[in-house]
Amino acid sequence: VFKVQHEALRAFREALTGLAFQEIRPPCIVAAATEGGTEVFRLEYFERHAFLVQSPQLYKQLAVIGGMDRVFMTVPVFRAEKHNTTTHLNEVLQMDAEMGFCDHNDAMDVLEKTAINVLKRVSENCGESLKTLGVEVKVPEKVPRYTYTDCVERLKAAGVKIEWGEDFAKDQEKKLIELIPEELFFITEWPTKVRAFYSMPMENRPEVCNAFDLMYRGLEIASGAQRIHKPELLIEALKSRG
Secondary structure (H helix, E strand, O other): HHHHHHHHHHHHHHHHHOOOOOOOOOEEEEEEOOOOOOOOOEEEEEEEEEEEEOHHHHHHHHHHHHOOEEEEEEEEEEEEEEOOOOOOOOOOEEEEEEOOOOOOHHHHHHHHHHHHHHHHHHHHHHHHHHHHHOOOOOOOOOOOOHHHHHHHHHHHHHOOOOOOOOOOHHHHHHHHHHHHHOEEEEEEEEHHOOOOEOOOOOOOOEEEEEEEEEEEOOEEEEEEEEEEHHHHHHHHHHHHHO
């Protein structure tokens, strides 16, 4: 497992460095929560309280605003959630990137190249480890993009109860494995209401936003969106969420 992790990290760095990204090292001890305030580990920081970081996203955004147009990081993040599954960990190594002057399609292009490079390098260089783990890695040439609406229609046709506008549950994500032929694929054009408030709505269809998830074997392994860059739109989005 450590050998495969090493190769995945190396390939992640290799792909993004080749695409003119620069690696940054943001802090892991912060003065305030970066997302919801209830899921943080609190610690004593000399004469005051501090928190283990939930997400490094504020730092990467500041780096882009500060003139570093393409940045990435590999940094531990911490979530104070009581879970005992393989997909919810209290300490996760987050592999994260941020770009300026782009939209969601540009971001998906970068993520596609990066994900394919990770699979390629792991397949090439971890043969014995994969054999021991009983895992076969297929390397696709491209990553197809399916809309949220298309996925909902496929699930409904298969007898799954879901309405447009609902987020996918874990079992629904797993069901998509049977309904979509590829192991690695994007889900795009999400309902605006189920995504983060800062996701840019589509100009001609504001009920849909420029957000995406990358799915691999029934598991969401990455997500992202074009962020709202217009103050008036951001204020409107915040007010709509109360």
